[in-house]
Amino acid sequence: MYRMTKTIYASLFFTLSYDELFQWLQAEWQGTHNAESSLESCAILMRHAQTMSCSRLLCDSSLAYDGWDEIGQWVSTDYLPQLAETGITHIAWVVARDWAASGALLDIIQNSTVPYISVFTEGLDAYDWLARQPLKPREPEQPMLPSMT
Numbered sequence: 001m002y003r004m005t006k007t008i009y010a011s012l013f014f015t016l017s018y019d020e021l022f023q024w025l026q027a028e029w030q031g032t033h034n035a036e037s038s039l040e041s042c043a044i045l046m047r048h049a050q051t052m053s054c055s056r057l058l059c060d061s062s063l064a065y066d067g068w069d070e071i072g073q074w075v076s077t078d079y080l081p082q083l084a085e086t087g088i089t090h091i092a093w094v095v096a097r098d099w100a101a102s103g104a105l106l107d108i109i110q111n112s113t114v115p116y117i118s119v120f121t122e123g124l125d126a127y128d129w130l131a132r133q134p135l136k137p138r139e140p141e142q143p144m145l146p147s148m149t
Contacts, residue, residue, distance in 0.1 A: 004019065004020040004021045005017045005018065005019050005020070005026065006018045006020060008048055009044050009048075012030070012031065013029065013030055013031050013032075013033060013037050013041070014027070014028070014029055014030070014037070014040075014041035014044065015027070015028045015030075016028075016044055016045060016048060018048075018052065018054075019058070022056070022130070022131055023054060023056070023135060024054050024055075024056035024057060024058055024130060025045070025048060025049060025052065025054050025056075025057045025058070025088075026057070026058040026059075026060070027041070027045050027057065027058070027059050027060065028060045028061075028063070029041065029060070029061045029063070029064040030063040030064060031063070031064065031065060032064075032065045032066050033064060033065075033066060034066075034070070035070040035071050038070070038071050039071060042071075042075070042079055045057075045083075046079070046082065046083060046086070049083055049086040049087070049088055050086045053087060053136065054087065054088065054136070055087050055088060055089045055090065055133075055134070055135055055136030056088070056089070056090050056091075056092075056130050056133055056135070057083075057088050057090070057091045057092070057115075057130075058091075058092050058094075058126060058127065058130050059091050059092065059093040059094065060094040060123055060126070061093065061094060061095060061096045061105055062094045062095070062096060062097055062123065063096070063097070064096045064098070065096070065098045066098070066104075069104045072104055072107055072108045072111075073111075075108045075112075076107075076108045076109075076111035076112045077111070077112075080108075080112045080114065080115065080117075081113070081114055083115065084114040084115040087136050088115045089115050089116060089133075089134075089136060090115060090116050090117075090118070090130065090133040090134075091115055091116070091117045091118070092118055092120060092126035092127070092129050092130035092133075093105070093109060093117055093118070093119050093120065093126070094120045094121070094122070094123050094126045095119055095120070095121060106119070
């Protein structure tokens with residue numbers, strides 16, 4: 001199956017894409033992060049979530065090492081609820097293969113209340129699950145009222 005993804009942002013440590021077929025954002029973290037690089041990646045994701053009107057996010061941290069411990073509490077109690085306010089209702093999160101990073105990510109997810117997050121160890125399983133989650137309903141267009149002039 002051909003995937004139609006458009007890269008929105010790419011660096012050595014973070015890539016953000018938009019899947020046109022399934023209408024979701026896809027965030028991929030790679031390598032070792034520190035608080036600064038993690039916060040920068042979160043800001044980029046937030047900015048695009050606010051403007052793209054997506055309800056689903058595929059979050060792949062399978063190749064990430066470290067960087068979550070320093071901001072874990074903030075991600076679970078502040079960042080993820082703000083992400084939910086942008087319209088993100090479902091996150092398929094592929095946890096890191098690195099045990100330390102995976103443990104920090106699982107702590108974040110367990111302490112989060114919104115949006116709904118499902119955890120996966122394999123990207124394909126996350127992709128399949130997210131594809132079955134509902135799209136955010138589009139806002140109905142307001143009818144044009146006739147001009148009174």
